[in-house]
Amino acid sequence: MSEDSAQAHAPSGIASLPLLSWGSHIGQLFRSADDLRDFLVPYFQAGLENHERCLWVTEAPFSADDARAALRTVVPDLDAREQQGQIEILDVRSFYAKGAALSAHALIEGLLERERNALAAGYRGLRTNGNCSWVEKAQWDDFLDYESSVQQMVRGRRLICMCSYRHDGMDAAATRDVLDRHQFVLRSAASDLSDDARSATAADASDTADSPDSPDSPDSQDSQDSQRDLDAIQAIAVLGHDLRNPLAAIGAGARLLRLGKLDERERAISETIGRSVRHMTALIDDISDASRSRFVDGIPVRLRRDGLEASLRHAIEELRLAHPLRRIDLAMSLTRPVATDPVYMARMLSNLVKNALTYGAQNEPVKVTVSDADGLVLSVSNQGPAIPRELHERLFAPFTRGPVREEQRGLGLGLYIVAEIARAHGASVELNSDEAETRFTFRMPIGDSES
Template sequence: MHEQLRPSGLSAVGSLPWGSHFCQFYGVQEDLVDSLVPFFKAGLDSNEKCLWVTSEPLPARDARTALRNAVPDLAERERRNQIEIIDHQDWYTATGKTDPDSTLRGWVEREERARADGFAGLRLTGNTYWVERSDWNGFVDYEARVSNTFQGRNIIGLCSYCLDRCQPHDILDVVANHQFALTRRAGDWHVIESAALGMAKEELHRLNAELEYRVLERTTELEQAVRSRDEFLSIASHELKTPITSLQLYVQGMVRAQARGTLTPEQLNARLNRVQVQCGRLEKLINNLLDVSRADARTPMLQRESFDMSELVADAAERFAEEFTRVGCQVTVDAREPLVGCWDRMRLEQAITNLLQNAARYAPGSPIHIRVQGEGPWVRIVVRDGGPGISEKDHARIFERFAQAGSEQFAGGFGLGLWIVKQVVEAHDGNVTLASRPGAGATFTLMLPCD
């Protein structure tokens, strides 16, 4: 009798039963190497037949090189036909078009042949990067049939989906057709369980209904807003994350302090007041999200008021103090000089928050320096980290909407954070620049006129 549980090779997953069909969302080539190499090494070590169907951004040549580093005798295993590494064109579209029935039969035939050859079963993966938008619905229907096909067979399948090519509702389709999903956060893989999927669906439907209502209220923008609906949802998810993150940090801090018995009534009131402020920011964000989604309005609408920029930056850094501590970043803030100007407080707070989140996510364990200073009629805001740095060829691209640099540093997410920073700063007639090179950290500089 064959073993019921098989090692996945992935610490976030552990062991899996035969018939498992799960997926992962990746950002760049390094994510695929980080997950698929240990996945196949575990299969090879467990006497499984392995089939790796590749696509950009990790073609067969690069996949073979990456796996060889972990499996020195890879060439011998290929000679024994224990593993095949092939391009997607030789599997999914060998006849010139996608044939779901033929593909499903192919998996079954490979499993039966593998067991006849003395292997424990079949371990496989396919990268969906090649699927065109026009073919998406058909491919989703195919994926819905895969789990039933694998059931009762000695097969374990891992499907890879590039986040850059997935729209928000696509993610729901993907997770619904797999037993669970993997996603990478701060360099670690995390499992999205089916229960979480149900909650995510409910929340997305609620947000969608609320946003549609607000679109109807803005009758002069209705036609463009409807055409931009899919883009709008992805932007909404990013914009809402900023105050939600702050709320989570405050609540987590209160829970920890309460558990330690160190939370005084005065501290509790102060933190609850901060939570209330963030709830107000959430409401204000929802009221203004449509400004970002308008394709014909390249500049966000501003609601200017007079305030101290040094105070705003210092408050933003204070909100992220616990998060910086969690990721091992020592933060210094030089914002002592009052610098009063007339700006949109909410949008600039969002831009600063995006820069701080960027530093915490991509430069963990490094020092973070934040400085605010006046230069005549201008205010200069500098956020410098000691992280891995950014290649010069990516400097311009990372400020583009949905663009991601071709490095592990910018894996995951929708690629909107720095684009929003640029849009907000330029709406104030300012500019944002980046100074960075690999291995030397990154310095983001915002220049804003005081009027």
């Protein structure tokens, strides 16, 4: 790897994804000790060989002793590296207290302190993995807050964080939670049900429903419908992350090519590949959000009173990077904590800005304002042709889109998802459009308790 590449990327040790960007937050779904060993041993081997400091926090079915023994087979001087402090291999219970309240802030500060120490000691950065199957149901929401914080914190830092989740202990909603809070999620083929198992499960459900000895009661029918909905959500979620993984590999390959000496035509091709990856990833996000909204009667937001401003600013920075030739102006004034789901608020803002970039005047700025002076108000405006009033209501229906160039076409789900996120927050989205300006405005009341 060239020195320039080492500044932005690190070897992953994962065959399907040779490089990882510094500032990556990755998920892994596993079912067995073999899944953990197959992913994590080469992952940490690559980190050690790249002169990184490493932290491996693990538990059953792959204990710290198991991890140490497996890693020693490919890193013969592992014991010396441990003594020198290049790697820590810990059992979960020596890192997290069983049943204790989780403090996202304390955990984040611990990671940042380890990163600072690693850099001060001359290492290229810090690589981590944590087995998250220890998280109990009562701790799940707090742990998701931590994962959301990690997703924001790692960006721009010399950190690569991977979180491993036991897939057979998770329902569809929890799977979706994991997918939402990681840049992408890896899994082995063994971590999913086989086709035969899926067929058997479906046959069992069909036999139960059709049997004359077990007529459906309203409660049992509701339960079956609920399970089918969850199965559909999980199937779409798994499909989404299965597609994200090869897309991430394609994107990493395109970035790697751009680090080399390319002529103008080759660089243009690499940049086109990168744009296509971002576009396809956005389509996957839209399908996943729309399916969950449809099947569970709305997007299940997780409200918290911090993280909103950072999430919104990060969304704007990502859009500026993706559209370097366009101007996006941001004016934000948040003076108090407001209970929102920062992940979905950033998603909503991103969809609104993308819509403005696509349909607005290409030579005029997109303007974003956010304030809490009179409730939480977020608006996105652009200049360009007015939207006819008779189309206003239809724009928030799924699979509705306006005329754009072929490469800009989406599924027509962006504004539908915006409306669903607003509904989940008890808010509204207004559209005002005339020859001077088109403006979408999100309005959410703020109670006295949040003042």
